[in-house]
Amino acid sequence: MLLLAKTLAFHSYKGGTGKTSLVVNLGALYAKQGSNVCVLDYDFRAPSLNVLFKAKPEHWLNDYLEGNCSIIDTLVDESAKFNLRGKLWVGFSNPSLEALKNVMGKDRRWEVKALSRTLAGKKQIIEEKKVDYLIFDTSPGAQYSSINALAGADIVSLVMKADEFDLEGTKELSKGVYEALGRKSGVVLNKIPLEQIAAGGGAEKFGKTIEAEVGLPLVGMIPCMCELMAMGGKTIYTLEKPDHTFARSIARISETLRNM
Amino acid sequence: MLLSTTHLRIGRCIRVALTNFHILPPARYCRDPFMSSRSADSAVVDLLRKLNRNVEIVSKKIDKLIEVERSSTGHFGRPTVDVPEGLPLDVTTLLSLPDHLRKSAIALSSLGEATATDLSKETARVRAVESDYLNQLVSMGLIKKKRKGRDVYFYIET
Numbered sequence: 001m002l003l004l005a006k007t008l009a010f011h012s013y014k015g016g017t018g019k020t021s022l023v024v025n026l027g028a029l030y031a032k033q034g035s036n037v038c039v040l041d042y043d044f045r046a047p048s049l050n051v052l053f054k055a056k057p058e059h060w061l062n063d064y065l066e067g068n069c070s071i072i073d074t075l076v077d078e079s080a081k082f083n084l085r086g087k088l089w090v091g092f093s094n095p096s097l098e099a100l101k102n103v104m105g106k107d108r109r110w111e112v113k114a115l116s117r118t119l120a121g122k123k124q125i126i127e128e129k130k131v132d133y134l135i136f137d138t139s140p141g142a143q144y145s146s147i148n149a150l151a152g153a154d155i156v157s158l159v160m161k162a163d164e165f166d167l168e169g170t171k172e173l174s175k176g177v178y179e180a181l182g183r184k185s186g187v188v189l190n191k192i193p194l195e196q197i198a199a200g201g202g203a204e205k206f207g208k209t210i211e212a213e214v215g216l217p218l219v220g221m222i223p224c225m226c227e228l229m230a231m232g233g234k235t236i237y238t239l240e241k242p243d244h245t246f247a248r249s250i251a252r253i254s255e256t257l258r259n260m
Numbered sequence: 261m262l263l264s265t266t267h268l269r270i271g272r273c274i275r276v277a278l279t280n281f282h283i284l285p286p287a288r289y290c291r292d293p294f295m296s297s298r299s300a301d302s303a304v305v306d307l308l309r310k311l312n313r314n315v316e317i318v319s320k321k322i323d324k325l326i327e328v329e330r331s332s333t334g335h336f337g338r339p340t341v342d343v344p345e346g347l348p349l350d351v352t353t354l355l356s357l358p359d360h361l362r363k364s365a366i367a368l369s370s371l372g373e374a375t376a377t378d379l380s381k382e383t384a385r386v387r388a389v390e391s392d393y394l395n396q397l398v399s400m401g402l403i404k405k406k407r408k409g410r411d412v413y414f415y416i417e418t
Contacts, residue, residue: 108350108352109418111350111351112349112350112416112418113418115349115350115351115354115369116369116370116372116416116418119366119369119370120369120370120371120372122370123370144350144351144352147351147352147355148351151351151354151366151369152370176355177355180355180362181354181355181362182359182362182363
């Protein structure tokens with residue numbers, strides 16, 4: 001089973017690129033299609049999956065990394081809520097202020113344990129829950145928890161907007177982190193204004209320009225949609241509005257990742 | 261540039277040597293019938309000067325390459341890693357490891373404690389190769405090993 005399962009990590013240089021929405025919609029889509037999926041909120045500095053799922057789990061991923069419980073104890077089965085063919089388990093990180101302060105105070109000694117527990121936890125989830133996809137949502141930038149998740153991933157997807165800040169930062173991360181970890185990597189362009197795509201010579205040409213700049217293959221491109229900003233954290237489009245442009249973009253990305 | 265008599269003599273000697281070894285035609289058979297032996301000598305000296313300048317450039321480049329190689333490898337050619345005190349094998353240290361050692365370190369991080377045989381199954385490498393890499397990590401102070409009966413177990417100290 002370990003060989004068949006795919007571990008995906010979604011990362012970004014900057015925040016606000018839409019990783020969480022992407023992760024949730026992708027995980028939900030795979031589960032809707034019949035795959036067993038586990039989504040882990042590894043954004044310990046700004047947890048948000050608990051908002052969308054309205055979760056109050058008994059154990060947080062923070063508890064697992066502290067060694068206070070098994071990783072299986074942290075997983076909440078969200079499948080029944082959405083009537084999915086496959087399973088959807090979600091591991092949440094603690095959004096309380098106390099937990100956030102605790103995360104900020106961690107030293108390198110603790111991070112060694114955290115890396116080890118992340119890799120061991122991933123293995124346990126895949127073996128015990130028989131998941132087909134394990135998906136990490138991470139904190140932006142070079143955070144320990146994010147890079148721990150990347151180290152455990154089979155495929156790393158960088159989610160970025162196509163502005164100069166993101167481009168330059170992603171190039172640095174690509175050289176210094178993704179290449180070093182030797183993971184299959186790709187770029188998801190998100191929140192791209194239609195005017196920018198048109199100015200770039202159309203979707204295909206624009207995509208190839210970004211690929212050349214960043215040095216990574218394009219996994220998908222999602223145009224900017226204002227209504228998503230208003231509905232962020234409320235709607236899982238791949239389940240509730242499968243014909244929406246965003247949902248169809250996620251479907252294309254899911255196929256690309258499935259085949260990578 | 262004016263050449264000294266010494267330069268010209270040296271140039272003439274080299275020209276004669278090259279002619280005797282049939283590398284250069286004799287001066288009287290030179291394509292340029294107006295080129296005197298004195299001009300030929302100075303031409304040889306010019307050529308030698310150019311060669312000397314090129315050798316200096318190549319030598320500096322080689323020195324630079326040696327310097328780069330030394331700074332990225334320690335004694336015996338082993339890669340050096342900036343290892344912090346105490347417990348160093350966090351993800352930032354992992355990123356600084358060469359690929360082959362990083363693969364072993366990540367596999368060991370995942371298993372916790374394992375023999376070279378266990379790890380070779382994770383990394384899909386031959387046991388002897390895996391053992392060598394693990395021992396490199398031990399010598400770098402990044403992991404430890406202990407004996408349990410006949411088996412040697414590698415582990416990360418936490």
